[in-house]
Amino acid sequence: MASHAKPHLLLGCAVLCAAALSCAGLSSARAENQAPIVAPSFPVASDARLAGDTKLTRFVLDLDKPVQFRAFTLADPYRVVVDIPQLNFRLPAGTGASGRGLVKAFRYGLVMPGGSRIVIDLAGPARIANSSMLDAANGQPPRLVLELQEVDRETFMQSMSTEGRSDSKPALAEGAAATAAPEAAPATKPAAPAPDARPVVVIDPGHGGVDNGTQSGGEAEKNLVLAFGLALRDRLEQSGKYRVVMTRTDDTFIPLNDRVKIARSQSAALFVSIHADALPKHEGDAQGATIYTVSDKASDAEAERLAEAENRADAIGGVNLTDEPTEVADILIDLAQRETRTFSNRFARLLMGEMKNATRMHKHPLKSAGFRVLKAPDVPSVLVELGYVSNKGDLEHLVSESWRNRTAGSVAQAIDAFLAKRLATAGPAN
Known part of the structure; x- marks a missing residue:
């Protein structure tokens, strides 16, 4: 394999080779009868944009299929982090370099094999007022939508702490929008803690x-x-x-x-x-x-x-x-x-x-x-x-x-x- 091949393609090849060999039991006779191996298809992100003002800012990510995700905030500096399965980012050049409203800029990419991450740099403290995964509708593709609302630092820190205790789950691929409510009062019934998405x-x-x-x-x-x-x-x-x-x-x-x-x-x-x-x-x-x-x-x-x-x-x-x-x-x-x-x-x-x-x-x-x-x-x-x-x-x-x-x-x-x-x-x- 050429030395200049992209590393993530090499990793994908390795996984495919391992799967093929396992299924074939290293038997050349069986291997000849196997169907052609098809490379895994990651969800595609085709566009990302911001809307709104310094009171309420909306982040929208266009996808070709719904995905699970988890969004949470971090302080010092103020950020919103969105953890998602591995995506193929096909966003226009320069996407995320400039901001709008409560957002200064945002970054995206592979954070580990099988997992991608979006980091939204905030101009000041803001809470996640709404987070949802929308199905395709009215000519629009599936969309990951975050609504960010301006708050003071004290409210931000309380909201961040509550997010860590939230029992909200990522939106399901089947589709109904899931809304995270960091400020909601704790449920009366004990619930399993949300997955810890920190590295x-x-x-x-x-x-x-x-x-x-x-x-x-x-x-x-x-x-x-x-x-x-x-x-x-x-x-x-x-x-x-x-x-x-x-x-x-x-x-x-x-x-x-x-x-x-x-x-x-x-x-x-x-x-x-x-x-x-x-x-x-x-x-x-x-x-x-x-x-x-x-x-x-x-x-x-x-x-x-x-x-x-x-x-x-x-x-x-x-x-x-x-x-x-x-x-x-x-x-x-x-x-x-x-x-x-x-x-x-x-x-x-x-x-x-x-x-x-x-x-x-x-x-x-x-x-x-x-x-x-x-x-x-x-x-x-x-x-x-x-x-x-x-x-x-x-x-x-x-x-x-x-x-x-x-x-x-x-x-x-x-x-x-x-x-x-x-x-x-x-x-x-x-």
């Missing part, structure tokens, strides 16, 4: 349990990285923007494959593995934080050494490492990982830019290697080596609560920038 960030403190990781000066890597992971979790949860999942919150051994499964089962938007390296005495000294992304070929000998050491960690827990993926699975994984690796590399660069303002970085801060824990084909992933426990200065940082909080804050800022960037960079696409 999931998985924090993975390395090692744990019988696997201490590196050790120096009486300090074990597993404890240092757990303390940092918990500090990062607290920082992210304070913002309210994300749902944070920890692979471990105590001294527990978690196999590498299970860490990856956690991220994939949660449909994570980002996976951050936290570690602290050490050099054997005969290899001299090294210092500073390093950020790794996955690669089939290590960027240097040190990266290869570290990846091999981390990948062997499962042997300590008695996990069978003899299973090897089939040749077909290797091909499918490679296709699916191309888009994910692009996102991972982008986040690594953002993370380096933020961390260098808070802590000392390695002389070569961006590296790549074949870490098994980074190989989820559909979750952007990085591994952060916070420093070297074998270096006196780095170890003093790693045990310092003030350093930990400052550096965790820089990682949180990078996560904010990365997830916002993934929304902002999306534009008209066929």
